[in-house]
Amino acid sequence: MVSISRSELQILLVEPSDTQRKIISNMLAKEQIGRIETAGSVKDALDKIHAHQPDLVVSAMYFEDGTGLELLTQIKQDSKTQSVSFMLVSSEFRPAKLEEFKQAGVVAILPKPFEPIHLNRAVNATLDLINTEELELELFDIAEVRVLLVDDSRLARNHIRRVLEGMGLEKITEAENGAQALTLLKDFTFDLLVTDYNMPEMDGRELSEFVRFNPDTAHIPIIMVTSEANSAHMANIQQTGVNALCDKPFEPAEVRKMLSTLLGHV
Template structure:
């Protein structure tokens, strides 16, 4: 599979911006493109013909990009479609749900061709792995045991899908750090993938406990978070996290981090 086989759906109210996006896509050899100026028409079209990736602006005439991806993630037929937000929006209230929903990327306006290319490449790799039978995937991935910790069901579903796509099927989920620590008393894992902001026991507190009191004190822990506060991020680093990744996390980056943390011991 290559770029020319991708089917891209664009939701952008500005004709000028749509033209810019289309020209960038065509420069990668992508010609199968549907264009919409509002969210509702786009969602109706997606039900009839499933795109490989949806590129959406944040502010649409009838809804927001956040509402578009929320409806997609809530529909079993659309929940696994990759979603890319292209927006100049910086407000936490709009962007946080996008980060939690498992967008493949958030690109600013204006964005560069290189930035778009990285996101498209990640989508391509996701689709290739999706069509690859388990027996042809990395055998080491198949044997991994992962503990996935996140209080957001939407985020857990997205991360679970990525792991499943990689050929990792032994996945245990926890809704917060407290539940994760209880599970760790009973089971061993090869890797923990966790959010930071969670009720009861957050990601930093969980990491600190594992490193100082846990029976698996050296287990690699990857923190995937939308936290923007620099002092909070520094505290997470000092707690002993193995890798700190920002949401949204692309498919390629997730695969690369798992390979580094588990197989190369780079933490």
């Protein structure tokens, strides 16, 4: 396997402000992160992405010709570019606005202005996605672990699947909501359930309760993925038998630790 270092990352910085482009470019250079190309609009960014695909897009939220979300969605919906990591840099703080990016598979959201610690964590998450490393378990062959992945967002499922596959998980079945997941749980056997919290028809909490109270599925470890993982009310969710709460964005390093704990012990 060929690994790339932080200095080898190909980065496209998409920012409408000349001043902000210079500030962010200088910070990336100071931290010895990547080879940087810049764009000032959504159209310019897409043209450059298709001409020379970067490893990471670092983007603002608003442009004269569109939004960062539109740029992210177009990248993730195109099979040729969906593996490109996307990092948002924005002063936006409204949860509803940021939730849209989390559901679309953003690798990190940085505040504006951001500190080197924020940048380095986001870059490390990007490198973890690119430089895949199979997870070694004492009790399981990781390639044989059967995973049920449940999320109503296709883009979010794609991102989570990529993280899991990067660790060597190959047998991943997807469901769009809890109701669909129930049907699969009745018909097939799984070793791990990874589920979103907010979903239509049946949410992650209801699904987790069914799994725990059904003798045939009660043993399955459950990872719940939610952008509210660090909020106080989510602590009650673990009373339903959820083994771990994972924040969105779905960071490889955090997920690796969870899987080692959940699957590495009797």
